[in-house]
Amino acid sequence: MANIRFQALQAVLTRSIPEVKIPSPKISDFFGANVFDKTKMKEYLSTEAFQGIVNSVEKGEPIPRDLAEQVASAMKSWAMSKGATHYTHWFQPLTGSTAEKHDAFFEPTGDGGAIERFSGDALAQQEPDASSFPSGGIRNTFEARGYTAWDPSSPAFIMARTLCIPTVFVSYTGEALDYKVPLLKALNALDKAAVDVCHYFDKSVEKVNASLGIEQEYFLVDIALFNARPDLYLTGRTLFGHISAKNQQLEDHYFGSIPERVYAFMQDMETEALLLGIPLKTRHNEVAPSQFECAPIYEEINLAIDHNQLLMDLMDRIAKRHNFKVLLHEKPYAGINGSGKHNNWSLITNAGKNLLSPGKTPKNNLMFLAFFVNTIKAVYEHADLLRASIASVNNDHRLGANEAPPAIISIFLGSQLNDLLDEIETSRISKKIKDDALLWQGIPKIPQILKDNTDRNRTSPFAFTGNKFELRAVGSSANSASPMTILNVIMAEQLKKFKYDVDKLIKKGEKKDVALLIVLKKYIKESKNIRFEGNGYSEEWEKEAEARGLANVKTTPKALDAFISDKSDILFEETGVFTRREAHARHEILLDAFYKKLQIEARVIGEMGINIILPAAIAYQSKLVENVRGLKDLGLDKDTYKAQLDIITKMAEHINIVKSDIEAMVDARKKANTIENIRDKAIDYDEKVKPYFQSIRYHVDKLEQLVDDSMWPLPKFRELLFIK
Ligand code: ADP
Ligand code: MG
Numbered sequence: 001m002a003n004i005r006f007q008a009l010q011a012v013l014t015r016s017i018p019e020v021k022i023p024s025p026k027i028s029d030f031f032g033a034n035v036f037d038k039t040k041m042k043e044y045l046s047t048e049a050f051q052g053i054v055n056s057v058e059k060g061e062p063i064p065r066d067l068a069e070q071v072a073s074a075m076k077s078w079a080m081s082k083g084a085t086h087y088t089h090w091f092q093p094l095t096g097s098t099a100e101k102h103d104a105f106f107e108p109t110g111d112g113g114a115i116e117r118f119s120g121d122a123l124a125q126q127e128p129d130a131s132s133f134p135s136g137g138i139r140n141t142f143e144a145r146g147y148t149a150w151d152p153s154s155p156a157f158i159m160a161r162t163l164c165i166p167t168v169f170v171s172y173t174g175e176a177l178d179y180k181v182p183l184l185k186a187l188n189a190l191d192k193a194a195v196d197v198c199h200y201f202d203k204s205v206e207k208v209n210a211s212l213g214i215e216q217e218y219f220l221v222d223i224a225l226f227n228a229r230p231d232l233y234l235t236g237r238t239l240f241g242h243i244s245a246k247n248q249q250l251e252d253h254y255f256g257s258i259p260e261r262v263y264a265f266m267q268d269m270e271t272e273a274l275l276l277g278i279p280l281k282t283r284h285n286e287v288a289p290s291q292f293e294c295a296p297i298y299e300e301i302n303l304a305i306d307h308n309q310l311l312m313d314l315m316d317r318i319a320k321r322h323n324f325k326v327l328l329h330e331k332p333y334a335g336i337n338g339s340g341k342h343n344n345w346s347l348i349t350n351a352g353k354n355l356l357s358p359g360k361t362p363k364n365n366l367m368f369l370a371f372f373v374n375t376i377k378a379v380y381e382h383a384d385l386l387r388a389s390i391a392s393v394n395n396d397h398r399l400g401a402n403e404a405p406p407a408i409i410s411i412f413l414g415s416q417l418n419d420l421l422d423e424i425e426t427s428r429i430s431k432k433i434k435d436d437a438l439l440w441q442g443i444p445k446i447p448q449i450l451k452d453n454t455d456r457n458r459t460s461p462f463a464f465t466g467n468k469f470e471l472r473a474v475g476s477s478a479n480s481a482s483p484m485t486i487l488n489v490i491m492a493e494q495l496k497k498f499k500y501d502v503d504k505l506i507k508k509g510e511k512k513d514v515a516l517l518i519v520l521k522k523y524i525k526e527s528k529n530i531r532f533e534g535n536g537y538s539e540e541w542e543k544e545a546e547a548r549g550l551a552n553v554k555t556t557p558k559a560l561d562a563f564i565s566d567k568s569d570i571l572f573e574e575t576g577v578f579t580r581r582e583a584h585a586r587h588e589i590l591l592d593a594f595y596k597k598l599q600i601e602a603r604v605i606g607e608m609g610i611n612i613i614l615p616a617a618i619a620y621q622s623k624l625v626e627n628v629r630g631l632k633d634l635g636l637d638k639d640t641y642k643a644q645l646d647i648i649t650k651m652a653e654h655i656n657i658v659k660s661d662i663e664a665m666v667d668a669r670k671k672a673n674t675i676e677n678i679r680d681k682a683i684d685y686d687e688k689v690k691p692y693f694q695s696i697r698y699h700v701d702k703l704e705q706l707v708d709d710s711m712w713p714l715p716k717f718r719e720l721l722f723i724k
Contacts, residue, residue, distance in 0.1 A: 013223035032277035034405030044074035044542035069120030076118035079163035081150040089148040090164040092132040136585030141592040152361040179481035186489040189575040193495035201367040217339035219327040225715040226325040236329035243335040244718040265322040288337040289721040328477040331397035339476035346468040357467040378494035380527035384562035389486040391559040395475035410532035412460035459536030557682035595685040654699040665692035
């Protein structure tokens with residue numbers, strides 16, 4: 001029987017491209033058709049009920065019970081008209097993915113019949129059997145009393161005949177067990193602080209929200225090849241595999257046309273996303289072969305994150321129809337680019353003004369500068385926390401290695417704005433300035449269109465791109481709520497401090513605009529060290545960053561310390577985003593996930609090494625031995641089987657090291673498992689167990705290069721990476 005690799009390769013050859021149905025060439029005809037949005041609410045609710053719900057959502061107030069009842073009934077009618085049979089509370093537990101528990105609408109009536117029911121209570125609150133979601137010791141597992149509660153600011157939608165209701169997930173005692181609760185709290189704190197600062201410039205601002213556009217990178221691989229690789233389906237990445245002769249050297253994939261099979265998948269995925277109201281706008285190839293990217297138009301941040309979580313789920317479902325598997329892992333293949341998720345972030349007022357967009361007048365520019373400089377200061381003050389918020393076992397492969405972007409948090413502004421800040425720093429706005437004309441000289445002119453818009457520095461983890469900041473260090477599989485909660489909360493705290501500092505000067509008799517400039521000038525000076533315009537991948541930068549005193553924490557267990565530092569404790573308590581208990585619980589959950597993922601990888605390496613790789617290598621070696629014996633029997637000279645002997649010996653070396661390294665790794669794992677303290681355990685896994693992954697892989701990949709191709713059991717990189 002052919003080995004599993006050849007069966008898989010055979011399957012790939014038989015692929016046909018499924019027909020993709022597009023509802024209409026006009027996207028506006030079907031955009032959001034599967035979403036219970038305002039238009040549908042208006043249609044299915046009475047005018048008063050509709051107004052009631054809109055008001056509650058806009059003001060962020062709880063929805064009264066009788067109103068919930070009406071909304072539930074309307075949702076049910078709408079969902080059933082679209083063929084839905086079940087409903088679920090859809091939430092984002094700390095496992096990283098989304099979770100659902102489906103219930104049918106139908107209820108028995110007791111007389112043998114049944115009716116379809118969906119009550120206000122069922123809409124508003126649910127008790128999922130949540131005992132096995134991570135809670136870092138907050139929720140006693142015996143209690144299992146976490147509950148989900150409706151988030152009316154994110155509309156319900158239908159997926160797979162199920163009405164999905166976006167919810168938060170909290171413990172019975174009210175502690176956050178998900179990603180949404182802290183995000184909403186951070187946005188609340190940000191809103192208050194930002195509105196206060198806006199009032200220096202514009203009294204009409206009532207609300208400030210963050211906007212977010214998430215660019216999502218991913219790899220595609222044929223499902224048969226995926227299934228022939230236990231490392232891929234158990235860990236999401238290849239733990240072995242020699243680099244393909246051709247990979248991304250020519251960078252021809254980036255500019256090449258999208259393969260037809262992939263194009264069909266993309267069209268299908270986009271259609272489904274658009275039906276769900278996800279405004280997908282761009283698609284293109286990425287640098288590595290079989291790597292792609294899609295990006296939506298930016299949205300209000302809570303919705304943008306829900307949509308990204310939904311999109312990741314959707315991609316996986318749609319890929320199955322096309323016999324693909326989507327790899328969202330940050331580093332599926334060693335030796336070629338990994339995947340990220342660029343978070344494009346800005347602040348928008350209720351009137352739609354982008355606070356990070358330079359304006360036409362000096363006054364507007366001062367407003368822009370206030371938010372711009374405070375963002376830089378916030379990131380400078382809490383760079384370690386931002387680093388922690390993107391830390392994961394997967395992302396360590398990108399951030400620690402020489403691949404975009406480094407673990408050092410720095411900010412790229414582009415030469416124009418960088419020069420501008422330098423100019424302000426050295427300007428002479430320090431004493432009381434009575435003359436307005438003199439004051440405005442202190443603010444250099446900012447052109448509305450910044451020339452660095454397109455000319456960006458791709459090596460920077462946090463770059464200003466014209467009218468928004470782009471956090472580029474987020475991992476492709478991450479929930480953006482983690483870094484976005486941190487970015488918004490540090491911004492909230494910073495803006496509060498800014499107001500305090502400015503008000504203090506005003507009280508001392510300083511003119512408002514002068515006070516604003518003096519404080520900004522001070523912040524520019526204080527946060528200067530985090531600004532970096534050069535190549536973030538270079539070794540010189542590592543050295544310079546160290547000299548500047550910037551942190552460069554390469555691994556997750558240590559990066560996570562920032563979550564529980566005294567400074568962060570104060571930040572979280574003051575802004576109300578996490579209680580101390582919640583922050584510490586989260587820290588524990590993340591460490592737990594970190595070491596468990598390494599533990600799984602270690603086990604998979606051991607199993608594949610012993611049960612798949614070594615048997616294949618030994619089988620080939622035996623063939624060679626047989627051959628040598630035959631040649632010897634013929635009485636031939638030793639020189640005639642020199643090559644065979646050479647291969648046999650080389651293989652023996654690699655085989656022995658693979659075997660002994662796996663044994664040593666198992667011992668290291670056993671030791672690590674006995675460590676009680678979770679941080680120590682995670683560090684031990686990182687420093688004592690993980691290094692074996694590299695050495696074992698090295699020798700396995702050497703064997704791959706020696707063994708007869710027809711006897712090698714695992715799909716090779718060249719087969720995984722090039723879509724036929
Ligand atoms: P790139 O060149 O990096 O691919 P684009 O300029 O097309 O980027 O933008 C990438 C993402 O940034 C898109 O999702 C886009 O909607 C988003 N974006 C644009 N403006 C804003 C904004 N003001 N706030 C948040 N995101 C934005
Ligand atoms: Mg980008």
